[in-house]
Amino acid sequence: MTKVAMITGAAQGIGAEVSRHLAQDGFDIAVADLPGQESKAQDVISEIEKIGQKAIFVPVDVTDQAAVKKAVDEAADKLGGFDVMVNNAGVAKVDKFADIKPADLEFSYKINVFGVIYGIQAAAAKFEELNVPGRIINASSIAGMHAFPVWATYSSTKAAVISITQDAANEYAHSHINVNAYAPGVVGTTGMWDEIDKKMSEINGKPIGQNKKDYVGTIPLGRTVEPNDIANMVSFLAGPKADFITGQTYAVDGGGLL
Template identity: 40%
Template sequence: MAGRLEGKVIGITGGASGMGLAFGEAFAREGASVLIVDLNEDAAKKAVEGIVEAGGSAAYAVANVVDRTQVVAAVQTAVTEFGRLDVWFNNAGYNAPMQFLDITEENFRRVLDINALGVLIGTQEAAKQMVAQGQGGKIINTSSIAGREGFPTFAPYSASKAAVISLTQSGAKALAKHEITVNAFAPGVVATPLWDKLDEDLYAIGDIQSRGTALNEYEKGIIRGRMAHPKDIVGTALFLASEDSDYMTAQCIMIDGGMTLV
């Protein structure tokens, strides 16, 4: 029985760890050829090896999402390895918490560059390839509950993820004539390795009183009663990458266990 993504070629940034890796593995299990795009070459190689060992098809490209030349090269790697590009997942992200009154221009620009400019560049370059192929495609963007609700120690991150939602809407309108859909999803508190560093950062700025408590503090108020794990988000990613979402565009799906009500 063919998988839901049989024959599709999917590129995913930040694909070597956390949610990105879980998505890549799931896409491969459903029959897609997956391009893991990441700054960490060793982690990207390991991710590809794991997918191939499990019977899937994968390759990798090392790229900084704010460097257009590197993103273009990553897109071309997908075409070289697999012949085409059907889905591009702008998943790479960055956060560097600071108390609101301490936020610097450098902090703000770095977070916005990676989380918002990186989405713009990835969307543009992937879409150019899809337009050239002439058969449409899908762009999927990782936003966040922070894109719907501001957090005092995450102000640049919140601004960047709100920008992701706006870029999703703008891209959807611009690319509809090419049969390219653009959608996003917004996770809440997800237990990934990124939270280890985030925990240290939040402790350093006094947002939490004890190390190792950030996840528990931030999961309070979730209606489902617990934080998410990458496997909880995989189903949404598969839906957005598959034909099941063909009529959906310009949307941002909240998948946060009920943490944010909008």
């Protein structure tokens, strides 16, 4: 029997790669993202269909609790079940500590923290309704394990995700729902590094590009993270080999925190 996974922020980047990996694992996929991302989502859906799995686009704003519940209901109704929820949607705000504004905090926390909580709530309720031993997989970051300069807002949201993951794992264990998280290092194929490099240059005076080069030099495995690395971890956590794992957050960073 085919299983169903919903991935938020799935129209591009890490979410799209996770969607492709889970489709290769035999899941039908609900590609969930903001309504304006439907065109990009259709490209991901086409790739999934070529793999031989079903896929639909589910519009959702993860900061809206009712909308997240509706999206989970839609995914389960249209795909005929619900087994895995990947709370991948997130944002990264880069600012010097003195420059953090209330609007920055509200924006980041609503997506990175509230969105994860709403996703856990909606998925767990659906798993319990269907009597399914579901999996919930949340997006944290190594910045949530060890805060980085100019990442105070982002780091604190991702630290919150680790705590939320542990609590939810405890509370939903009686329903045989596993809750885990992945914590990527800096992903080399996104534009995030350019913004970090610029802000770090303002702080320490190093030329643009040098901070990135210095950081990569500290990674034992010698490169930044690729979406494929993260998708491999999500695939493991969604699969049968992770049956007895819950409440854990796994760094995917090439040893960068060592």
